[in-house]
Amino acid sequence: MRLFFRDFRALAITVGTALIIGGLFISCGGAETEGEHPAKRDNAETLVVGMPGDPRSLDPHRTNDQPSSRVKKQIYDTLMYQTSDLTVTGDGLAESYEVISPTEFAFTLRQGVLFHNGEELTSEDVKFTFERMRELNAPAAFLVNALDRVEIIDDYNFVMHLSFPFGPFITHLAHPATAIINKKAVLEAGDNYGRNPVGTGPFAFVEWRSGDSLTLRRFDDHFRGPAASERVIFRIITEDTQRAIALETSEVDLIYDVGPNDFRDLAAIENVIGFQTSGLTTFYMGFNVGKEPFDDVRVRQAINLALDVEAATQVAFRGYATTAKGPLAPTVQFANTDLPGYGYDVERAKALLAEAGYPDGFSTSIWTNDNPVRVMYAEIFQEQLRAVGIAASIEIVEWAPYLDRTARGEHDMFMLGWVAVTGDADYGLYSLFHSEEFGDAGNRTFWAHEEVDRLLVDGKTNPDPQAREAAYLQAQKIIFEEAPWTFLAFRDELNATRDYVQGFQPHAAGHHILYQVYNN
Known part of the structure; x- marks a missing residue:
């Protein structure tokens, strides 16, 4: 047919x-x-x-x-x-x-x-x-x-x-x-x-000034007809407040990813429109399980228990996110919404660390790029980890090197997010947790679990929706228990225009x- x-x-x-x-x-x-x-x-x-x-x-x-x-x-x-x-x-x-x-x-x-x-x-x-x-x-x-x-x-x-x-x-x-x-x-340009x-697409490439701007022009021969704007200029403005000011003064017409600290005030300004939408993004802190002590599940669980994620999320996102209890946002198909979360239990965290052989804690580092929400999480966690004897330095790395270096496994702990773009659990889980996806493909924790591999393949290959759901629910349960991540937040999408x-x-x-x- x-x-x-x-x-x-x-x-x-x-x-x-x-x-x-x-x-x-x-x-x-x-x-x-x-x-x-x-x-x-x-x-x-x-x-x-x-x-x-x-x-x-x-x-x-x-x-x-x-x-x-x-x-x-x-x-x-x-x-x-x-x-x-x-x-x-x-x-x-x-x-x-x-x-x-x-x-x-x-x-x-x-x-x-x-x-x-x-x-x-x-x-x-x-x-x-x-x-x-x-x-x-x-x-x-x-x-x-x-x-x-x-x-x-x-x-x-x-x-x-x-x-x-x-x-x-x-x-x-x-x-x-x-x-x-x-x-x-592609063949003519080679490596360039x-x-x-x-x-x-509706716009053709014109110019890219790294770290500053990228310009596109309308492609009048696009098969759906010419785009509504003749030219699009993407301005790279890394600081949230500076992006908000640029919109307020009409230096830009539209901004992506309005900072939680700026959204309510910005959207209340005359002639500005704010858009708050439920998203598909999970914020997380990952552990490099290829390094000690993160190869021990008790250490990973202890860190989860040592962190007051709910309080940190309220501070970092100012109410524009929901505290995560697992790897998938509830808007994603086959998300396991019954996971209990780790909660906040410092004494249990200390006991697990002692059981794992670290009664006095250890020294480590938290990597992040200069995203202010991630930096704020890192700063809050640095203080909370100190209460269980873990001394965590914070290393802020520029975006492109950040992705390259975490893909190579140079980090200890790292802050990142993942958007389940298709809205399906396969996209939100396979690349991040399957053992064949280490590095730039998505699995920057280098965590592998034979049963999770099997379940993710079953969810991918089985045409029966009920069988797919069962596979993904079980995979998320194991991921939660094995804790290759600290599950942080499901972020709302915040954007604004003139x-x-x-x-x-x-x-x-x-x-x-x-x-x-x-x-x-």
């Missing part, structure tokens, strides 16, 4: 629009007179976005970090398309597809789709994309590790053959890391492709779509 995308919405994952709390804080200033907005910048055709982190690379196969994905979302298209509320629709590069069998999917590409270099999209680009993804062992290759091969039928038709049935496969084809790249452009990207910005809808995974956004 041939499936056309006008009927495809039934396949959307369950989180859907329930994720959006949306637009909670809207200023109520007086009416504006006709004409130019008094605080609006002169160039209405340019949308300026303030975001906290610089991309690592614009090559989909070189990184899977959030700042990079936010830019790649504008430059590239994927076979499938995911809306801001995680519904999968027919606005991607595939015009239609047919389920031949549980392990065979036949796709038909849209004809006449152009890359930014003028090349037409063909099945050869699709085949090249997924073969390169596997050859490079891309950080997000786990998304399509069920894929065995791409069989080209002709320029616009191909078949994707899977090694095993994989429930989230179609949804994964909407992730920015599975963006379709142009074979000619990450700074010279070529996609089919009120002259039209069309912005926060993406539940933070991959905000700017195709329809413009200054009015």
